[in-house]
């Protein structure tokens with residue numbers, strides 16, 4: 298997992314954290330315990346690790362959980378990005394996960410007008426999927442939009458912690 302560019306840990310604060318279920322908090326507490334004991338075994342002093350409080354750790358993970366992108370490299374050209382991206386998913390070509398500050402601000406839509414793509418390297422690029430009006434919000438799709446309404450809603454609620462209010466979901470499609 299990388300936080301792209303020269304972003305400082307504090308700059309994560311501007312990102313929205315996900316709503317954490319009780320299970321997620323328990324999972325994080327376990328991870329925090331393991332991390333602390335790993336540092337203790339490596340003889341890293343408490344003083345050096347003073348920043349690593351449970352609250353700090355949980356708040357960083359809560360932000361990473363909802364804002365991280367799964368990078369799928371589309372090797373090739375812009376010509377046929379969608380089939381290239383589909384081929385990538387099929388080939389399980391994910392090369393990692395990363396948080397990008399600006400792309401983290403894009404909301405989700407089950408019928409998106411934009412798409413994040415990676416061409417040859419891990420620089421996130423935004424590609425419009427249709428003509429976009431001047432004041433229109435750019436919205437990307439966080440999940441597989443081919444799922445039906447109930448599956449999408451449940452996936453977004455369980456995985457991302459929100460009830461989708463996009464036009465497609467509101468129309469019941």
Ligand SMILES: C[S@@+](CC[C@H](N)C(=O)[O-])C[C@H]1O[C@@H](n2cnc3c(N)ncnc32)[C@H](O)[C@@H]1O
Nearest residue numbers: 313363364401402403404405459460461462463
């Ligand atoms: C990655 S952030 C997107 C940017 C965020 N709106 C902000 O202001 O920083 C994801 C969060 O935005 C909100 N969100 C994004 N898409 C949404 C949608 N289709 N319906 C409802 N809430 C959505 C949810 O609160 C979700 O947890």
